[in-house]
Amino acid sequence: MITAVSSLWKVLNPVRLTGPLFDKELRVSSRKKRNYVLRFVYIGLLTAFVAIAWRSIVAGQVSTTFQKSRMALAGKTIVTTIVAFQFAATQVIAVIMLSTSISDEIYNKTLGLLMTTPINSFQIVMGKLSSKLLQLVLLLAISLPLLAIVRVFGGVPWAYVLSSLCITLTAVIFAGTLSLFYSINNRRAYVVIIKTSVTIGFFLILLPMIFGIAQMAPMTFVGARTPQMPSLPVFWAALSHVSPFFAMTYNSAMLMSPALPAGVMGFYWPLHCAIMLGLSVLLMTVCASVVRKVALRQATGHIEGGPKHMRRRRTGGHALETVQGQGTGGVIRRVSGWPVLWKDMRAPLIRGAEGRNSIIGLFITVFVMLITYGAWAKEGFLDEDFTHVSYTVLFVLMAMIFHIVLSAGSITSEKESRAWPILLATSMPDWRILLGKAVAVFRRCLIVWLLAAGHVVLFVLIGYIHPIAIVHLFMVVVWVAVFLTSAGLYFSARFRRTTWAVIATFGLAFVLWVVAPTLGGLIATVTQKEKIISTCMFANPVVQTGVIMSGASGRRNAETGLSELRYNSFGEHHDVGSITTVLAAAMLIYVFFGLLFARRAKCLFRRNVF
Amino acid sequence: MIKTQNLSKNYGDLTAVGNLNLTIEQGDIFGFIGPNGAGKTTTMRILVTLLEPTHGTAFINGLDVRKHGKKVRRLVGYMPDFMGVYDDLKVFEYLEFFAAAFSIERRKRKGIVEGVLELTDLQSKQSATVDSLSRGMQQRLGLARVLIHDPKVLILDEPASGLDPRARIEIRELLRELKRMGKTIMISSHILSELEEICDHIGIIEHGRMVFSGTLADIRPHLGIQSKVRVKVTANQDKAVELLSALPPIREVEVVDDYISVTFHEGKEGDGLIARSLVEAKFDLVSLQPEQLKLDDAFLQLTKGMVH
Numbered sequence: 075m076i077t078a079v080s081s082l083w084k085v086l087n088p089v090r091l092t093g094p095l096f097d098k099e100l101r102v103s104s105r106k107k108r109n110y111v112l113r114f115v116y117i118g119l120l121t122a123f124v125a126i127a128w129r130s131i132v133a134g135q136v137s138t139t140f141q142k143s144r145m146a147l148a149g150k151t152i153v154t155t156i157v158a159f160q161f162a163a164t165q166v167i168a169v170i171m172l173s174t175s176i177s178d179e180i181y182n183k184t185l186g187l188l189m190t191t192p193i194n195s196f197q198i199v200m201g202k203l204s205s206k207l208l209q210l211v212l213l214l215a216i217s218l219p220l221l222a223i224v225r226v227f228g229g230v231p232w233a234y235v236l237s238s239l240c241i242t243l244t245a246v247i248f249a250g251t252l253s254l255f256y257s258i259n260n261r262r263a264y265v266v267i268i269k270t271s272v273t274i275g276f277f278l279i280l281l282p283m284i285f286g287i288a289q290m291a292p293m294t295f296v297g298a299r300t301p302q303m304p305s306l307p308v309f310w311a312a313l314s315h316v317s318p319f320f321a322m323t324y325n326s327a328m329l330m331s332p333a334l335p336a337g338v339m340g341f342y343w344p345l346h347c348a349i350m351l352g353l354s355v356l357l358m359t360v361c362a363s364v365v366r367k368v369a370l371r372q373a374t375g376h377i378e379g380g381p382k383h384m385r386r387r388r389t390g391g392h393a394l395e396t397v398q399g400q401g402t403g404g405v406i407r408r409v410s411g412w413p414v415l416w417k418d419m420r421a422p423l424i425r426g427a428e429g430r431n432s433i434i435g436l437f438i439t440v441f442v443m444l445i446t447y448g449a450w451a452k453e454g455f456l457d458e459d460f461t462h463v464s465y466t467v468l469f470v471l472m473a474m475i476f477h478i479v480l481s482a483g484s485i486t487s488e489k490e491s492r493a494w495p496i497l498l499a500t501s502m503p504d505w506r507i508l509l510g511k512a513v514a515v516f517r518r519c520l521i522v523w524l525l526a527a528g529h530v531v532l533f534v535l536i537g538y539i540h541p542i543a544i545v546h547l548f549m550v551v552v553w554v555a556v557f558l559t560s561a562g563l564y565f566s567a568r569f570r571r572t573t574w575a576v577i578a579t580f581g582l583a584f585v586l587w588v589v590a591p592t593l594g595g596l597i598a599t600v601t602q603k604e605k606i607i608s609t610c611m612f613a614n615p616v617v618q619t620g621v622i623m624s625g626a627s628g629r630r631n632a633e634t635g636l637s638e639l640r641y642n643s644f645g646e647h648h649d650v651g652s653i654t655t656v657l658a659a660a661m662l663i664y665v666f667f668g669l670l671f672a673r674r675a676k677c678l679f680r681r682n683v684f
Numbered sequence: 685m686i687k688t689q690n691l692s693k694n695y696g697d698l699t700a701v702g703n704l705n706l707t708i709e710q711g712d713i714f715g716f717i718g719p720n721g722a723g724k725t726t727t728m729r730i731l732v733t734l735l736e737p738t739h740g741t742a743f744i745n746g747l748d749v750r751k752h753g754k755k756v757r758r759l760v761g762y763m764p765d766f767m768g769v770y771d772d773l774k775v776f777e778y779l780e781f782f783a784a785a786f787s788i789e790r791r792k793r794k795g796i797v798e799g800v801l802e803l804t805d806l807q808s809k810q811s812a813t814v815d816s817l818s819r820g821m822q823q824r825l826g827l828a829r830v831l832i833h834d835p836k837v838l839i840l841d842e843p844a845s846g847l848d849p850r851a852r853i854e855i856r857e858l859l860r861e862l863k864r865m866g867k868t869i870m871i872s873s874h875i876l877s878e879l880e881e882i883c884d885h886i887g888i889i890e891h892g893r894m895v896f897s898g899t900l901a902d903i904r905p906h907l908g909i910q911s912k913v914r915v916k917v918t919a920n921q922d923k924a925v926e927l928l929s930a931l932p933p934i935r936e937v938e939v940v941d942d943y944i945s946v947t948f949h950e951g952k953e954g955d956g957l958i959a960r961s962l963v964e965a966k967f968d969l970v971s972l973q974p975e976q977l978k979l980d981d982a983f984l985q986l987t988k989g990m991v992h
Contacts, residue, residue, distance in 0.1 A: 406776045406811055409793070413784035417770060420777075493768030496829070499732050500785035501757045683734050 093193045095201025103209065108574065112167070115581075116213050119589060120159055124220065126592050127155040129599040149227030154326045156217050156224075157238040161322050164210050164242060166580075168250035171209070173266040174573050175202040176257045176365060181490075185369045195366035199358055203247075203254055210246055214239060234329050237343040241325060244350035245318035249274060251357045258364050262487055263572040264479035271475065278317040280442065314341055316353075321346045413502070414510030418484065419517055439525065457538050459628030462529075463620050466547065466627075469526035470619045473551075474558060476519040478583060481562025482575035484511045485675075489570050495683050508563065508676050515559045523551060533627070542636060542650060543626040547619065549657045553664035554615050558583070560671035567678035587614040608644040617643070618657065625653070685710040685837060685868040686731065690740035692892075693726050700726040702892040703740065708870060708885065710836075713863050715879030716872040718889035719987055724872040725765060727889070728839050731870070732762040744837055758786070761830030765841040765872075767822045769815045775801070775825060776810040779832055786833035800828040804858065820851030827858060838862065840871045844878060856882055890987045903982045912975035913955055915944040918968035927965055931957060945975065 103109050131148040179185040179198075188198060221235050252273060256266040314320040324341050409416050450456045488494040497507065530547060533539040558579070565578040594610030597603075611617050625631060625641035625648075641648040648656065686708040693701040701723040708714040718724050729735040731742055733753040742749045744756045770778060776797060783793045801807045804824040809817060817825060823843055830838055843859075844852045859882055862869060873879050879886060880900065888896040896903060917924050921939060928946055929937045933954040936947040948954060955972060962969045 406774055408790075409777065409780045409784045410790070413781050416784070417773070417781055420772065488768075491769055492764075492766050493770050495729075495734055495764055496762070496768045496782075497785065498734060499757060499760070499762045500782060501754050501787060501833070502785045503754065680734065680736075684729075 092201040092204050093197030095188075095193065095198055096205050099201060099205030100208070103205065109209065113213065113216070116163065117216055119163070120156065120217060120220075122589060122592050122596070123155050123159050124152050126596045126599075127152045129596055145227040149224050149230050150329055152224045152227075153221060153230045153235065154329060156221060157235075157242070157322070157326065160214055160217060161238075161242045161245065161318075164213055164246045165249045167213070168206065168210055168246045169253045169267055169270045170263075170573060170577055170580075171206045172203070172250045172253040173257055173263040173270070174571075175206070175254050176361075176368075177261050177263075177266075180258075180368060181261060185365070186371075189366075189369040194362075195369060196358070196362040198365055198369070199254065199361045203250055203358070207247060207250060210250075211243070214242065230329070234325070237325055238322065240347045241318055241321050241343060244347045244354070245322075247354045248318070248350050248357070251354045251361065255357055255361050255364075258361065258368060261490075262483055264483040264576055267479055267576065268475070279319055282314070282317050282320060315346045316349055318346070318350060412506065412510045412513075414497075414507050415514050415517075418511065418514030436521065443525070443529070457629035459624050459631060462533060462539055462627035463623040465529050466526060466619050466623045467616055469522060469529065470550065470554065470615055473519055473522040473526065474554060474583065474615065476522050477515065477555060477558035478562055478579045479576055480518055481512070481515045481559045482566050482579040483572040484515060484563060485566035485679075486569055486572040486575045489682075490572065498680060498683060504676050504679050507679070508672060511563055512559050512672070515562070516555055519555070523555075526551075534632075537632050538627060538629055539623075540626040540632045540634070540636075540639060542639065543622055546622040546626070546654065546657055549661045550615055550618050550622070553661040553668070557664040557668035557671070560668035560675065564671040564675040564678070567675040568682070570682060587616070604645055608646050611644050612656065613660065618660065621653070622657075685712075686714075686742075686744055686870060688727070688731075688740065688742045691727065691730065691737050691742050692739040693723075693730060693735060694738045699892050701730070701737075704889070704892070704894055706887060706894060706897065708868060710868050711863070711866055712884045713859065713869045713871065713882055715883035715886040716870055716889065717879065717886060717983055718872075720874075722889045722987075723892040724889055725841055726892075728762070728841050728870070728872065732760050732839055733757055734762075758833065759835055760837045760839055761833070761835035763826045763830045763838070763840045763843055765845065767826055769822075773814050774811055775806060775814060775817070778814050778825070779828055782829050783832050788833065796832060796834075800831045803831065803861070804828040805854075820847050820854070823847060823851065823855060824858070827855070831862075836866075836868060838867050838869045838871075840869065842873050843871065844873055852878060888983060888986045895986050896982075900982075911948045913946045913948075913958065914971070914973045914975050915946055915958060915962070916942065916970040916972075917944075917962065918970055920967065924962060924965075924967055927961060927967075928958060931961060933957065943971075 128148060128151075131151050176185070176198075179188070185198075189195075193201075221230075224230065225232070225235070249270065253266055253270045256269045256273075257263075260266050260269065314324060321341065321343065325343060407420065447456065450461050455461050485494065488497060498504075526547075530539055530544060534541050534544065561582055562575070562579045565575040565582075566572075569575040569578065591607065591610040591614060595607045598605075598607040612621070621641050621643045625639055631639060636650055639650050641650075641653045643653075686706065688704050688706040691701055691704040691706070692699065704723070704727060706727075716724050716727070726735065730737050731744065731749060733749050733756055736750065745759050747756050747759070749756050770781070773781065779797045779800060780793050783796055784790075788796060797810075798807070801810055804827055806821065806824055806828060809821060809825075814822070814825065827840075827843065830840070840859075844855050847855065856878060859869060859871070863882075871879065871883070883900075885897070885899055886903075887894055915924070915928070921944065925937050925939060925944055928934055928944065931954065933948050934946055935949045938945050946958065955974065959969060959972055
């Protein structure tokens with residue numbers, strides 16, 4: 075019996091699954107200050123969100139009886155706030171943390187080394203994944219005492235807490251595994267982050283939305299137009315089971331709106347978690363297989379630097395020659411203009427022969443956009459303001475991500491490839507390197523801005539968007555591009571690793587446009603000064619875009635005279651003149667701070683060179 | 685051409701380079717030797733303006749590296765101890781990129797790039813991607829890169845590290861060719877015997893301080909090492925030892941394997957005397973060869989292998 079238990083333990087022992095890599099990763103991470111900072115920041119933000127949720131429900135009510143009567147609602151609001159925060163934050167952290175997990179091993183040439191030990195590729199994958207996931211589980215566990223306390227207020231069943239945690243955890247595992255998968259074939263952290271975000275966004279958010287929009291009447295979460303949720307098709311329920319975002323939305327909606335009959339969608343959260351876990355395990359198996367191939371090639375000396383060589387090998391004869399240093403094919407492109415700009419523009423955003431993948435990606439995007447236009451038109455929403463608010467906000471968000479990721483990686487990627495010192499040893503002035511990098515970032519982000527411009531101009535011509543929106547959006551584009559590019563370049567000059575530069579730039583954006591408004595809201599609620607919250611909120615580019623488009627889009631607004639347009643920003647009403655003034659002021663302030671960041675970035679060029 | 689005056693670089697409490705004084709004349713090949721962590725790379729990085737010295741000054745062609753960074757960078761070609769690789773760039777593009785970075789006119793670039801490719805024997809690889817080249821070829825490409833703007837001074841940090849013997853010989857030949865072209869070269873290496881063959885002057889640095897600077901010939905008296913010769917005769921080796929021991933300038937005679945090692949008194953030499961004496965005494969003299977002081981030996985004697 076003891077022998078049987080011992081044998082079973084040997085098989086199921088988690089250490090056997092992860093190997094010594096898990097222990098090594100934990101040791102390394104425990105020595106890094108940034109992990110402690112991360113936990114501190116996470117707790118701080120969580121506390122801020124809980125505080126604002128609490129104040130929004132019970133503050134300002136004089137009667138104690140009334141306050142007590144609102145406790146159950148406060149409990150629900152706080153718990154859903156915590157859950158939503160955890161759901162978003164842990165997935166983002168998982169994607170970033172695992173974005174260089176395998177590529178670092180490949181480029182440090184330790185992956186081949188690992189294959190000379192008894193460690194197998196599955197242990198490598200599991201070791202990497204589980205060590206990072208453990209840190210994320212710690213972050214999730216931080217909120218458990220708070221969730222337990224809030225339950226005292228009533229109205230929050232344990233089943234909801236449990237289901238939400240499980241949905242979050244499985245979503246985090248899937249996002250982390252996907253990031254790890256992309257890190258095998260991509261050196262750059264930003265490429266991994268973009269690919270993971272696009273994959274998750276496309277398969278788990280956009281695709282279900284397209285099906286939903288195309289096949290059903292608008293749901294309650296699309297707009298407040300339909301008070302009663304209609305009966306939903308079976309495929310919608312199925313899609314919700316494979317999308318953690320819809321699963322979480324539905325799960326929280328069930329808690330907050332008891333009027334919704336349980337199980338109306340046929341949603342069963344354990345099934346959703348099982349599906350997500352199954353997908354993750356499948357992906358892990360693929361990762362293990364690919365990692366093994368890459369590691370063996372490195373161990374046997376067939377590849378030195380990484381998967382790029384591996385891909386060349388796969389392509390056949392000529393490619394094999396290139397690996398061995400014999401290949402001399404291909405077109406040589408002459409350097410023209412600023413060398414830094416030329417070089418950065420030469421690297422494709424998405425790898426593929428002669429930019430083929432980028433063109434395919436562009437066609438797919440335009441095709442998807444046209445489908446969504448058709449779906450909105452079918453439902454009669456194409457001439458509504460919220461439709462165009464959604465599109466422009468989506469474009470601005472995408473462009474923001476592109477600016478952050480590309481600018482934050484532009485200098486660190488040179489440091490990682492050890493080309494930065496030799497570039498600085500040339501006679502090129504630092505300002506020209508900086509400007510070249512900035513212009514290259516903008517040029518590479520231009521595609522997103524052009525898609526946004528295409529949408530706006532198209533609907534201005536059709537008559538669903540007022541032309542003044544072009545001017546206002548241009549102001550937003552200018553400051554977003556200048557500010558985020560400069561901030562990204564600053565952090566790129568400041569840090570050695572792309573991952574941390576990207577995290578820092580995202581962190582700055584998050585603090586400025588999420589944390590600050592949240593704290594502003596808290597202060598506004600306490601001090602009863604609504605001006606604070608509107609000011610803080612209007613500093614956010616997404617909010618600015620929303621305000622501009624809600625005031626100037628939709629058939630009704632587009633047909634209104636310029637002087638009669640009205641913009642509503644958190645209780646403050648503006649006419650065209652005043653909104654233009656406010657936007658111009660915001661643009662100037664952000665551009666000023668952007669230039670300060672750029673100047674500081676230039677000063678940091680010759681520090682942290684090595 | 686290169687001069688440092690009390691050059692120091694501190695990292696907190698650690699002194700990487702301390703009061704380093706160094707002079708390299710135009711057209712010289714200067715070998716910069718020292719154990720790991722001695723301060724060679726730090727000194728080179730200061731000279732190429734990538735690091736600021738904590739104290740002291742360094743001059744390239746009379747220009748202070750602190751004050752005239754851009755002008756100094758035009759004068760210097762720097763090859764670090766690692767190969768900075770740009771993904772996806774081909775050899776020709778890589779070189780042209782740096783030509784553009786040094787503001788060389790576009791119409792001149794093609795010819796210049798082709799010239800350095802020919803000099804480094806990389807013409808056949810001009811369409812290959814940089815990261816697909818072998819280590820030896822990458823080093824040659826690194827040399828091609830530093831030559832792209834025709835600098836007067838080359839600062840090469842361990843250019844032969846990790847190369848096989850053939851590639852080392854190729855690099856050595858290339859350096860000799862560059863010397864013939866009038867370049868001033870500062871080269872660091874752990875392969876000391878290589879520097880011995882190509883360097884005019886050497887500098888041995890330890891713990892951030894220069895412990896020796898001069899020619900190879902200067903090292904011998906510096907270390908108090910006497911001249912030695914190896915003598916080989918066909919027969920009667922014992923009698924030859926007796927004869928040589930009686931000669932005035934000779935301090936010590938000993939038999940090592942199949943030859944006789946003769947040590948002169950300090951400051952004395954007498955190769956001709958030995959040859960004449962042996963021939964007159966009817967010995968069949970097979971060879972008479974000065975015993976070279978190897979750079980490795982000098983290195984070992986001058987340094988204690990201390991690292992930071």
